[in-house]
Amino acid sequence: MKGTEYAPAVPGDVAEKLGIESLADLDANGARFGRKIYGIEAGSPGNETIQKAIDEDAYGLGDWKLVASGTPAMLAQVEKSQKAGQPIVFLGWSPHWMTVQFDAAFLEDPDKVWGGAGEIRTVTRKGFEDENPEIAEFLSNLSFTTDEAGQFYYDHDKSGKELADIAKAWIVDDPEKVARFLDGVEDADGEKAEI
Template sequence: MVLKTGKMLFTVLLLLFFIAGFAMAEGKQESAAGDVMVSDADLVVDFAEVQWTDINSTTAVTRIVLEAMGYETTSKIVSVPIAFQAVSTGDIDVFLGDWEPSMRSITKPLLEEGEIIDYKTNLTGAKYTLAVPQYVADAGVTSFKDIARHAEKFNHRIYGIEPGNDGNLLIQKMIDNDAFGLGDFELIESSEAGMLAEVQAVTKDEEWIVFLGWAPHPMNTVHDIEYLADGDDYFGPDFGAATVHTITRVGYAEENPNLARFFKNLQFTLDLEGEIMKDIADGMTATNAAEKWLKKNPFILNDWLEGVKAVDGRDALPAVRENLNI
């Protein structure tokens, strides 16, 4: 009798084991079919942000959408090298501002060692190289090769932005290598705002200046400028043509499948960033400028939120539109 009862118990346990195994297999099949569940390991998304208007814009609009989905977000303002270091150590989840190829000297070793993930390109058609006011270009400075010939007019100075920035590093490398005869030039480091204030000051009297320029940015409409040719070995071809990439910490996509889908969808445009940056330049906060843009252009959410869930399990698109009242 005891033996018979024991056999029955063993049979029941074996049956339960197979049922559980089947349920787990079925769940895996659903996941393989592409269903995205909100099983994110962490409902807080930590961003790195550098003090550039374009990255302030993209980070602000991204945080607004994520918070409307039910996530919490943080953002730490750091220098470019610290941004990548923080992602590589896992202290930061996402950085939306990897400008390539200018940042390649920073990103290449980290990527080769598997310390960060180049998740996707989030902007194409960007530009990042040296620039001069149009009247300086009209006077004959259209190439990196022309700068040294007019060293006195430039006061032997090239204006960059914050210390540690990749663009500054490239300028300093040119000076150190005496590339284009720039060996006796000095790199003036400041900030985006400080550099542009200097541009504003000297252009009033049509004085000469060469500085680090990029697009998208309001400087391209506020100032009449021209980008210089022949800097391919430092800033890339086609007058510093650039792409901007989303960088994540290792394992982030696997740990956060819903967020992985969102960041895979997240794509910016020159017009999007240009409009938000213009409002920031006019005195709005990045958050308010991003909110204004989203209310004016809610259609973008159709692409960004395809296949994405809100934290409460609803489809993200109606949840976000409801929470943002758009």
């Protein structure tokens, strides 16, 4: 999965209402945000990057404060702020259900304070591909967008749906994509694998 994010974000409605697209847009709106960026657990790499940006006055954030808390507390604060119509900046990542619930808008980083987009890869042990060529082919074909994965997380974590039910619904909704996962894959009888 390409295009994963781990960076400061704002809810989509805040981005639209205030025209916030970049970390460079924050300081001009500092009073609206209370000059706070909500992070996660103390010592996390994301918090350390935020604190370094504050310490170095990157993007004019030198007078801002990092509010470190646990992930659940940060997400609860985002929800509370959004319900109250208060702008908030928080450490976001995708894929995660926050991208669905808060329509998280990840802030551009023209000065490259953050590492940029990441990716999630499937890793197997040495020899797996030789021993399991069909499964290896399936895994190499398997791909989801961060939006799809975020929706899966939302459906399970926030809506309480069972994983098997989420998968079945997704297969019904997008059989062509699922069929692409099976390109070049044979079943146990040596036939083309099908849904």
